[in-house]
Amino acid sequence: MEPDKPLRVRETRHGKTFTLAPHSVIYEQGSESDAVYLIQEGRVELLRSNQQDSVGVGILEKGGILGEMGVLRGVPRSTTARALTEVSLHMVTRERFLKSLDSVSSLTLPVLRTLTERLHEANGTLARMQPFGRGVALKHVRTITILPGSSLTQWRLGVHGFEVEHLPYIVGRASDGLPARLSEGGMTIETDETDPLEEEHFGLFELNGRLVIHDLGSDGGTTVNGETVSRGAYAGTAGLINGDNEVAAGPGSSPYRFIIRVT
Template identity: 30%
Template sequence: MELKTFEKGDVIIEKGSYGTSAYVIKSGKVEVVDITNNKVVLAILGEGQIFGEMGLVDDQPRSATVTALEDVQLAVLNRDNFNQLFEKDPKVLLPIIKALFERLRTINSMLVSKEGSDTVKAGVNKRVHGSEFITLSGLNVISSDVLDNREMKINKFPFKVGRKHELDEVDVLSDNDLYLQDLPPFNVSRNHFLIDKVEGRYVVVDRGSRLGTIVNGKRIDVQSVLDMGENEIIVGQKVSPFVFKIEIRC
């Protein structure tokens, strides 16, 4: 795993950003806070503890901000590392799996306590109401073939796109709604990009792909807000055969 160092006061993870890595603290301490309204300290973590683990398994925005309380050294575990360790030495992943289950247990408790509340109902309504809808279609023969030469209406968010597995390939974290059959050298990563609706806007998020995602002619750093009407997305580098049109209609 790659080692990274951060100085006291550095923001390691920012709430609302996207990422696909987890961090194991080798030395130092970090503060996990929720800054939605007033600053609320969720945890102080130290040597041997893990944060950011949900980024390994889902593609949702980060739920909290993590800041270095002192100089820290972190081991960075990304999805590719996770897959390799799963195949070669699964026991190394036990602390991370434990952290994931602890996080899920906490979330489950929160959901039970808020069941039926106005806050939850309002959040659900916000995601399903609205007159606009979004479609995906191919802009060349290869991309059209992926969609059986038809236009796909996207009803589920986030909508995830990635590379189809080879027969002998093991990928414990692949999670996609649309799989693209690519050939070496690959343009498409296993978990490449997603389309989501965030605060009433449609966005494309690169999921840490190797060659990136191009939206309307520009390679995106992490995410890009889609325009009303037609948008072009290239999966991988500019010469990639996978070119799609994403259209937002009212």
């Protein structure tokens, strides 16, 4: 099954490359595992549904692989994959993907199948535990305001902060001589390269209809309401709650602290 309504399609020697608009469905939970996808640009969210609800189980970025577990295990898709931003995906059919693995070694495929079984069990555990909450439903959100949470960010942003009007919204570092630069898609703050705020540090996203904050692979992680989210910690995503959320780029003591007010 090919992704829904691609903006562009390009044929290559090894498969097809698709460009998809935000919120496009790449594949649905329960569908046939007939292809593997490599993320060339953009971000993709993974959702797992049960009888009552859908749960966000992860966000994958450039360089990530989608759909390989179902193909290797020979079972239907265990999640729904949906474009979080505009994405470019390279699709490799099941047959070509398995053939490429078999050509490496007769032992490769059984080993990979064993590893993906273990990953499948681990993903199920993570989905059940949901350590950092699911986030407030966006349909109940009227405004999202980013306010300074430290003297340094107050000097950069001003006392009153500003409203976020579009998601996703990325916060990061710049070195262009301006204290802060604001746009529809994000905000950059002037820093030294040694500071904990990185070029693309964290972002506000819609995940399964809820408002979440996602660390974008920073070295120091992002602290959200006292908990650290990062690729190296338990999870890289945290739900935001109604009211004031304390967010820091890096540890809680970082000078780059913000209040994200959700009303």
